[in-house]
Amino acid sequence: MLRCHGNATQPLIGTSSHHHIARCAFLYFKEGYFKREDNKTEPSSTSLSTMASNEEKPAAVALTTAAVVAADKEKKSSWKDSIYNPRTGELLGRTASSWGLILLFYLVFYIFLAGMFALTMWVMLMTLDDYVPTYQDRVPHPGLVIIPHSLDIHVNKSDPKQYGHYIQDLETFLQRYNDTEQEKNEMCPPGEFYDQEGGSMEKKACQFKRSFLSRCSGLSDTTFGYSEGEPCILLKLNRIIGLKPLGNPYINCTAKTDTPVQMQYFPREARIDKMYFPYYGKKAHESYAQPLVAVKLLLTKEDYNTELSIECRVEGCNMRNTDSRDKFLGRVTFRVKVFE
Numbered sequence: 001m002l003r004c005h006g007n008a009t010q011p012l013i014g015t016s017s018h019h020h021i022a023r024c025a026f027l028y029f030k031e032g033y034f035k036r037e038d039n040k041t042e043p044s045s046t047s048l049s050t051m052a053s054n055e056e057k058p059a060a061v062a063l064t065t066a067a068v069v070a071a072d073k074e075k076k077s078s079w080k081d082s083i084y085n086p087r088t089g090e091l092l093g094r095t096a097s098s099w100g101l102i103l104l105f106y107l108v109f110y111i112f113l114a115g116m117f118a119l120t121m122w123v124m125l126m127t128l129d130d131y132v133p134t135y136q137d138r139v140p141h142p143g144l145v146i147i148p149h150s151l152d153i154h155v156n157k158s159d160p161k162q163y164g165h166y167i168q169d170l171e172t173f174l175q176r177y178n179d180t181e182q183e184k185n186e187m188c189p190p191g192e193f194y195d196q197e198g199g200s201m202e203k204k205a206c207q208f209k210r211s212f213l214s215r216c217s218g219l220s221d222t223t224f225g226y227s228e229g230e231p232c233i234l235l236k237l238n239r240i241i242g243l244k245p246l247g248n249p250y251i252n253c254t255a256k257t258d259t260p261v262q263m264q265y266f267p268r269e270a271r272i273d274k275m276y277f278p279y280y281g282k283k284a285h286e287s288y289a290q291p292l293v294a295v296k297l298l299l300t301k302e303d304y305n306t307e308l309s310i311e312c313r314v315e316g317c318n319m320r321n322t323d324s325r326d327k328f329l330g331r332v333t334f335r336v337k338v339f340e
Contacts, residue, residue: 216294247317
């Protein structure tokens with residue numbers, strides 16, 4: 001006998017074969033139908049999410065790959081784009097119109113500054129006088145200067161090359177005092193100021209000829225006494241516009257030694273005549289030559305090989321010569337040493 005159980009057919013005791021076959025067919029049909037219905041049931045949410053994630057994975061991978069490629073391209077082109085960006089047409093981060101506006105602004109700005117500077121200079125120049133300085137109160141008293149232009153004069157009387165530069169300095173300075181040059185100036189009355197106020201702005205100058213310096217003129221002795229061990233030193237006052245010294249100025253020199261040093265002055269008595277004052281300025285007084293005083297040191301053999309300190313001062317007038325803050329105001333100190 002057969003028995004029907006699930007999908008298997010087993011023999012049944014006490015049951016006819018036809019009846020059993022019909023029953024098994026019914027059960028088989030019923031089981032197969034419900035299996036098909038179960039297959040038509042809707043999928044769960046878990047299965048849907050799994051399917052969706054499986055479908056999104058290729059798209060996410062593609063987007064990530066594109067972003068990495070774009071980032072690499074941006075890194076490679078970023079330093080070039082900072083100079084010139086072909087996509088936007090920017091040069092150094094600015095477009096052509098932006099650069100144009102900046103250049104226009106600075107052009108107008110600097111033109112304005114140049115105009116202001118030119119206007120300021122023009123106004124200042126309008127206040128200046130070509131012949132007289134606007135401010136000259138800071139130099140009311142002149143300084144004293146020596147020629148040769150050295151405060152340490154060392155002379156080896158037996159070596160002309162050693163003292164040659166002193167002679168050259170003196171000769172060059174005295175060129176404008178040559179008689180041929182000074183004859184173009186005026187013969188002024190001595191002892192009086194040569195005032196030329198008013199009239200022409202071009203002022204005349206009084207003569208001071210080189211020959212006034214006699215033995216220190218370099219005319220009779222071209223070595224100015226250096227070859228004999230009796231050097232000549234020239235002294236002059238600095239120019240000060242409008243200066244009129246009160247009194248009769250002269251130069252007095254003294255040696256700071258235990259024994260006196262003999263000196264000879266030219267012109268006589270070392271006086272600076274009033275006719276050379278006042279001075280009217282470089283442009284108005286083009287031919288002006290400052291008055292000079294020459295000092296000839298009459299050194300003896302006892303004075304050789306010894307450094308002599310000599311101080312010269314302007315005396316006899318109101319010019320200051322004792323200012324402790326300025327050792328060249330109205331005075332000068334220099335050192336002389338003569339070797340045999």
